[in-house]
Amino acid sequence: MKYFKSSLFLSLLISIFSFSIVAQEADYGNQHLFDEFTYRQGSVYRTASGKPGPEYWQNSADYSLEATLDDKNHTIKGNVTIQYTNNSPETLDFIWLFLEQNRFTETSRGTLTTPVTGSRYSGDIEGGLELSNVLAKTKTGSSSKHLISDTRMQLFLDKPLAAKGGQVEIKMDFKFKIPVEGMDRMGRFEAKDGTVYALAQWYPRVAVFDDVVGWNTDPYLGAGEFYCEYGDFDVKITAAADQTVVCSGVLQNPEEVLTQKQQERIAKAEKSDETVYIIKPNEVAKSVAQAKKDGTLTWHFKMENTRDVAWASSRAFIWDAARINLGNGKTGLAQSVYPKESDGNHAWGRSTEYTKASVEFHSNTYYPYPYHNAINVATNVGGMEYPGVSFCGYQRGGAALWSVTDHEFGHNWFPMIVGSNERRFPWMDEGLNIFINHYSTEAFNNGEYPTRSSSPRTLIGYLTAEGREGIDTYADIANPRNLAYTAYYKPAAGLYLLREYILDHERFDYAFKSYIKTWAYKHPQPNDFFNHIENVVGEDLSWFWKGWFFGNGNIDLGILSVEPYKGDYLITVENNGDFPMPVELLVTYTDDSQETVKLPVEIWHRGNVWSHLLRTDKQVKRVVQDPNKLLPDINILNDAWNKL
Structure with a gap:
């Protein structure tokens, strides 16, 4: 035994x-890519179908802001009152806030991690926030105890803030010097008729506390952008009487800060599809453009259910506007402010036209634009987005100005409406937005300008580069040379492949719009996007997410052989790449007639070679794989077979 x-x-x-x-x-x-993928997990907070769960929650923050612009010393002095509500199921011992102006100091983490040769995200080092009178007040008491760590502040409470509705009022005064170089997101420059100020990341604001990582306190370094809670904003900006101020939200006191003529022109613009001047070029820097001849004016703005506000100010602004037609009888107001250096129809004279067209396309195609105003500001910032306001380079014109305007206003959908975490997952706002820009540019003025996002095949140089990185690389970690691809172009190309090659327009469009509607004013994670698209289109796309979004592999499909077989033909295709794809073949017969053959991705379930039986009584002359050249196939030499 x-x-x-x-x-x-x-x-x-x-x-x-x-x-x-x-x-x-x-x-x-590539059989392993068809295996189960972890994103299919659901919870009471986020369901497996890619929707907020029955117990989904997010905290909120309402802001009252007052700021004074000193255009002699280039400083901002102000105060903020934050009404913060803890809707989470746990108590909070402290509140984390962001102090993003602290990036502009000599010892900030962002400064110390900027190459000595500089980068797009270089910034001044003579700034930083000066804080005073910091106070957190709850029903039980108050506390001023706080710790500042780089661009974050930890504010301790007298007692833990109650779960599911506990509220705290946070107050503080702040002051900072406005940087000239604000990491290509804000700043100031000297125009002929005065300084142009672009103000963003300008007030202390609460960090996001969510069900995924708790407090999101990743420091503000450079490439990584923002992740914000939603709330209502009440903003008062005091500036010299010769300044024109524009801001996210709706102006509450036009009769106090605008001339009668300017108010009449705005009323006209609200009804006009053609651009109307609010301040004409020959009125710039003259008293005729001022509601008050000297002293200061306080501009009052309000905005509801938004994650941020930004503003701009200058005595050098030309100002024009036109009506936005948002659908269902709703209208808004496209506006542009720019110095004389940017004037002309070859440049910013068409900015309002571009803004109007971009917002109308996005609003009528994907999800209604929620704000009344869309304001384009000519600055020394290449391109940066905020709710209802965009900062774009004042030297741009033509196709370049259309492109940046369309892209920045597209961000009102991602991440302003769909509130993803830009700092960790930049592709969820940049990639989705670049994808849309392809179609909005096609639609603008009957294709006046070429699309920024052309065939995915244009990415092959990057996709085969030795130093390439994956889409899932954080913005602050990605090599600066790769960021445009990891955050922008590769994810956009992936969505393009889904819509144009893997799925179809009807199924993809329905799912994509459903995702926007489902996560509007909420905080989706990548898994929520993957889950939602899959559940709506009814496809297991794990092979695609893993291959394209979580890997550095490439596509290489080819035709191995075409042979007669019992009166028909056997077309044998091969997959020599790193992940699978459906196969589309264009068969040309000797009589020059053609037939399209589409094979599903499932042909690769059990190996990397597949033979398809083509039933025909004709003679095959030529077979081409991917005839529309949609795939970024790294080897085009095996894409065609010709009869000898």
Whole structure:
């Protein structure tokens, strides 16, 4: 009996060992990419169908802001009152806030991690916030205890803030010097008729506390953008009487800060599809453009259910506007402010036209634009977005100005409406937005300008580069040379492939718009996007998410052979790449007639070679794989077969 057991064990061991050798030699191609993927997990907070769960929550923050612009010393002095509500299921011992102006100091983490040669995200180092009178007040008491760490502040409470509705009022005064170079997101420059100020990241604001990581306190370094809670904003900005101020939200006191003529022109613009001047070029920097001849004016703005506000101010602004037609009888107001250096129809004279067209396309195609105003500001910022306000380079014109205007206003949908975490997942706002820009540019003025996002094949140089990185690389970690691809172009190309090649327009569009509607004013994670698209289109796309969004592999499909077979033909295709794709073949017969053959991705379930039986009584002359050249296939030499 002992011998039998030992012999049996030895036989089993030999069998297992032999099987492992065979398994190692077998080539199952990309079969592993069809395996289960972890994003299909659901919870009471986020469902497996990609929707907010029955117990989904997010905290909120309402802001009252007062600021005074000193255009002699280039400083901002102000105060903020934050009404913060804890809707989470746990108590909070402290509140984390962001102090993003602290990036502009000599010892900030962002400064110390900027290459000595500089980068797009270089910034001044003579700034930083000066805070005073910091106070957190709850029903139980108050506390001023706080710790500042780089661009974050931890504010301690007298007692833990209650779960599911506990509120705290946070107050503080602040002051900072406005940087000239604000990391290409804000700043100031000297125009002929005065300084142009672009103000963003300008007030202390609460960090997001969510069900995924708790407090989101990643420091503000440079490439990583923002993640904000939603709330209502009440903003009062005091500036010299010769300044024109524009801001996210709706102006509450036009009769106090605008001339009668300017108010009449705005009323006209509200009804006009053509651009109307509010301040004409020959009125710039003259008293005719001022509601008050000297002293200061306080501009009052309000905005509801938004994640941020930004503003701009200058005595050098030309100002024009036109009506936005948002659908269902709703209208808004596209506006542009720019110095004389930017004037002309070859440049910013068409900015309002571009703004209007971009917002109308997005609003009528994807989701209604929620704000009344869309304001384009000519600044020394290349391109940066905020709710209802965009900062774009004042030297741009033509296709370049259309492109940046369309892109920045597109961000009102991602991440202003769909509130993703830009700092960790930049592709969720940049990539989705670049994808839309392709179609909005096609639609603008009957295709006046070429699209920024052309065929995914244009990415092959990057996709085959040795130093390439994946889409899932954080913005602050990605090599600066790769960021445009990891955050912008590769994810956009992936969505393009889904819509144009893998799925179809109807299914993709329905799912994409459903995702926007489902997560409007909420905080989706990548898994929520993947889950939602899959559940709406009814497809298991794990192979695609893993191959394109979580890997550096490439596509290489080819035609191995075309052979007569029992009166028909066998077309054998091969997958020599790193992940699978459906196959589309264009068959041309000797009589020059053509037939399209589409094979599903499931042909690669069990290996990397597949033979398709083409039933025909004609003679095949030529077969081409991917005839529309949509795939970024890294080897085009095996894409066609020709009869000798």
